Amino acid sequence: MKPIKLLFLISCFLLHGFFNAQEKVDRYTLIQNVNIFDGVTSQLNTNQQVLIKNNLIDQISANISAPRGATVIDGQGMTLMPGLIEGHGHLQMNGSSISDIENNRNWEELAVRSVVNAENALMSGFTSWRDAGGMGAGLKKTIDAGLLAGPRIYPSGGFIGPTGSHADFRNFNTPNETMNGVLSNGGRLGMTLTADGVDAIKAAARQNFMQGASQIKIMSSGGVVSQFDPWQLDAYSEEEIRAAVEIADAYGSYVLSHAYSKKSIMRCLKNGVKTIEHCFMFDGDVARLMEEKGAYMTTNMQAFSPALSQVSAISASPASARKANSAQKAFENYLDNVRQYRPKLGFQGDCVGMPEACNKQNDHQIYLGAEFFGNHYWLKALTSVNGEILKLSGEVLDPYPEGKLGVIEVGAYADILIVDGNPLEDITVIGGNEKWFDAPVRDGIETMKVIMKDGVIYKNTLD
Ligand SMILES: [Zn+2]
Known part of the structure; x- marks a missing residue:
């Protein structure tokens, strides 16, 4: 290939990359006012906030200021836990x-x-x-x-x-x-x-x-x-x-x-x-x-x-x-x-x-x-x-190598539930049922208010 043509191709790739980088806008979701079960610890971490950047957990802290354009969710003191x-x-x-x-x-x-x-x-x-x-x-x-x-x-x-x-x-x-x-x-x-x-x-x-x-x-x-x-x-x-x-x-x-x-x-x-x-x-x-x-x-x-x-x-x-x-x-x-x-x-x-x-x-x-x-x-x-x-x-x-699964920690995938109640004390809040064959037919789990996978919300019944 002639050098001039090669140079043209390289610059096209660079420009293409530049415009792609310009087009990609980070997506933020900030979940406030939740107690966290992190998938590991036996106690809830109370009064926390969780910031999700695109599909990963970006920050966990008692006080996070919402980035511009972030979707803000009030967790109403409920429990945030891994999917x-x-x-x-x-x-x-x-x-x-x-x-x-x-x-x-x-x-x-x-x-x-x-x-x-x-x-x-x-x-x-x-x-x-x-x-x-x-x-x-x-x-x-x-x-x-x-x-x-x-x-x-x-x-x-x-x-x-x-x-x-x-x-x-x-x-x-x-x-x-x-x-x-x-x-x-x-x-x-x-x-x-x-x-x-x-x-x-x-x-x-x-x-x-x-x-x-x-x-x-x-x-x-x-x-x-x-x-x-x-x-x-x-x-x-x-x-x-x-x-x-x-x-x-x-x-x-x-x-x-x-x-x-x-x-x-x-x-x-x-x-x-x-x-x-x-x-x-x-x-x-x-x-x-x-x-x-x-x-x-x-x-x-x-x-x-x-x-x-x-x-x-x-x-x-x-x-x-x-x-x-x-x-x-x-x-x-x-x-x-x-x-x-x-x-x-x-x-x-x-x-x-x-x-x-x-x-x-x-x-x-x-x-x-x-x-x-x-x-x-x-x-x-x-x-x-x-x-x-x-x-x-x-x-x-591993088809999903970007982050950990099953935990709430910085860098993990944003696969998240918000449930009304504390599952460490009451397993029914994630669907647990003493009955088996005689349990009523259900459509979803009422106490499971938010279901997020990969940073995308599939259910949100918070008021
Ligand atoms: Zn089997």
Whole structure:
């Protein structure tokens, strides 16, 4: 290229940059008169103000003067706190059961329903969402592009499990997919990946990363609502778990694993899995290894609800009901062990369904965790601990690398709720409900007055 032409191009770029810088006007929101729960501390920081610059928290102090043009919100002495974080949800798993999804739903219905679920999640205060299997990055990209309202999503892609595992959606008489190339509906849609052996697992993990997953989900033990696996099943061998971890490592990310039995939990931790999902046989040995490895766990509290037997996937299937019964007996020390060892525990809703059912289930779980472990510990699970879990995706794959999540501090993302009341004393102000199936159908949470994500207000019912 001739020097004169190059010079012209460079000056064009410089001018373009200059005008872009001139066009960009910083957007400020100042929230006054609030008490802050920062996601970590057990006491509220009273009479504070929070300044938001664009999408990040810029200042927190008792006295901030509003920049010119700032939107000013009077928090009326209410509580300002981080947006809630779902540590293990399934926006796209939105049938009434696995077999309902497998047999009755095509891609179009599942996709459109996931949009409804995403909007409902945000309007229930969940500003971030780790999707623990069943979807790639399509919904996330659409939300990030501003076309839909929904939480930030960390997708895990299709969950990876062996033949006959918790990830196997096929019907009893469906041939093995490697025999005739016949996949399950879930497999065809990329919601689930059946992978036996090291090579198949590596290929499945790579496939998920290729399609935008920020971490990898495996099923290393059996489950209750799946058809072919006893919950005690030790589904993946050490070398199979290591295969998934090796690929996640190569992307600077991590593996989360569905694990109920102690054997499976310990095997996962020893082989590099960073978050144990459900982790019902948590005890002192698990606590020590988890701490040594810097690992986390998330647990769905509805497993300990007296109303568990009313879950349709359990009540409709005698086999699942039997499994649930034996599992509840085996998991009876979980609550006492968590109270004793206080692990790094994140909230998980794990709902498979649509808003009406999922709101009832999640509200109930928000209530149960606070009942079992105290409001402060459970609020951390819903905010700062899950924020740390999301960041395990690593610098390269983290889709939201600009700031921290789940905390109110300078430099963190402006994902903020204002609630009428103090959630450290009363968990119902963020939706907690003692009732489950007999709870009334709700539309939003009345005491949740403001919902902000990425500095943008999605709800404001302050007078
Ligand atoms: Zn799940």
